[in-house]
Amino acid sequence: MTKKRVFSGMRPTGRLHLGHLIGALDNWVGMQEEYDCIYGIVDWHALTSEYQDTRAVQDNVIEIAIDWIAAGLDPEKSVLMIQSLVPEHAELHLLLSMVVPVPWLERVPTYKEQVMQLREKDLSNYGFLGYPVLQAADIMIYKGEVVPVGEDQVSHLELVREIARRFNHFFGRVFPEPQAKLTTTPRLPGTDGRKMSKSYGNVIQLSEDPGKIHRKVMTMVTDPARVRRTDPGDPEVCPVFDHHKVFTPPEGQAWAAQGCRTAKIGCIDCKRRLLEGMLPVVEPLHQKRVELEKDRESVKEILVEGSRRVRGRARETLGEVRQAMNINYDRRSQW
Numbered sequence: 265m266t267k268k269r270v271f272s273g274m275r276p277t278g279r280l281h282l283g284h285l286i287g288a289l290d291n292w293v294g295m296q297e298e299y300d301c302i303y304g305i306v307d308w309h310a311l312t313s314e315y316q317d318t319r320a321v322q323d324n325v326i327e328i329a330i331d332w333i334a335a336g337l338d339p340e341k342s343v344l345m346i347q348s349l350v351p352e353h354a355e356l357h358l359l360l361s362m363v364v365p366v367p368w369l370e371r372v373p374t375y376k377e378q379v380m381q382l383r384e385k386d387l388s389n390y391g392f393l394g395y396p397v398l399q400a401a402d403i404m405i406y407k408g409e410v411v412p413v414g415e416d417q418v419s420h421l422e423l424v425r426e427i428a429r430r431f432n433h434f435f436g437r438v439f440p441e442p443q444a445k446l447t448t449t450p451r452l453p454g455t456d457g458r459k460m461s462k463s464y465g466n467v468i469q470l471s472e473d474p475g476k477i478h479r480k481v482m483t484m485v486t487d488p489a490r491v492r493r494t495d496p497g498d499p500e501v502c503p504v505f506d507h508h509k510v511f512t513p514p515e516g517q518a519w520a521a522q523g524c525r526t527a528k529i530g531c532i533d534c535k536r537r538l539l540e541g542m543l544p545v546v547e548p549l550h551q552k553r554v555e556l557e558k559d560r561e562s563v564k565e566i567l568v569e570g571s572r573r574v575r576g577r578a579r580e581t582l583g584e585v586r587q588a589m590n591i592n593y594d595r596r597s598q599w
């Protein structure tokens with residue numbers, strides 16, 4: 265039985281953090297046996313917002329690949345590749361841009377939101393508006409059938425499906441409509457209680473050593489109403505407890521919740537218990553990372569080889585697209 269094809273990607277805009285591990289990477293690792301997975305480091309996507317200073321992109325590509333492999337993505341099972349090493353993504357993006365109405369892109373909820381939020385960047389560029397079309401091309405160039413998404417990304421995938429439908433409507437059925445594989449993405453706030461994000465400076469990076477992670481957890485904000493040790497707290501408003509929900513077994517969570525509400529435990533005890541669950545997850549990852557760091561050339565080779573392996577598939581799809589759009593000049597007899 266052939267495995268269904270999966271494509272997913274990450275932008276090399278910075279180091280990965282715990283939110284990436286729990287929200288995406290763990291799911292990706294779990295899909296490797298059942299699916300034919302292609303995981304791309306989508307460097308052109310990074311340029312859509314980082315075009316004014318691109319110096320960090322190449323280094324971020326390697327750091328992300330190291331994080332991926334350390335977290336359990338296996339280049340023997342999944343293809344790990346770099347988007348710009350397969351230029352067919354760009355040609356398909358161009359061809360899809362002929363059929364995608366601009367209002368579809370302007371309506372994408374995250375488009376306006378990001379333009380407003382990232383005011384320090386000028387996101388009035390054409391590439392940023394066209395981001396979802398490039399995302400569609402990334403999936404469609406491999407005829408991706410399944411895309412792992414969190415609930416907040418379902419609308420993005422629906423747009424990819426609409427783009428595939430519109431193309432097929434004009435030119436005949438070339439593309440499958442990719443299905444969403446809904447993944448659970450538990451809330452994992454940053455050390456200050458806001459969304460974990462590089463721009464807030466509140467992340468726990470996968471590349472940080474366990475000592476640093478320990479210090480960050482010990483200084484995490486807690487329920488602001490719990491001023492003194494004797495004040496009862498509310499775990500449901502505490503970011504530390506959100507982390508317990510991910511890293512601590514149920515009996516530990518019950519201990520923390522009850523101890524917090526009755527003021528039987530202090531926040532220091534609570535954080536120590538959290539570290540008992542968190543450190544066994546991050547320590548092996550960190551050790552593997554240190555090993556991979558010693559041989560960055562091999563990591564680069566994995567990405568180059570992965571990109572080479574999938575380029576044949578991308579060329580095949582593009583051949584079909586050119587044929588369907590009547591711009592296939594490969595065989596002279598056909599024009």
Ligand code: SF4
Nearest residue numbers: 487497502524531534
């Ligand atoms: S005891 Fe734990 S859950 Fe309660 S406020 Fe302190 S850190 Fe948060």
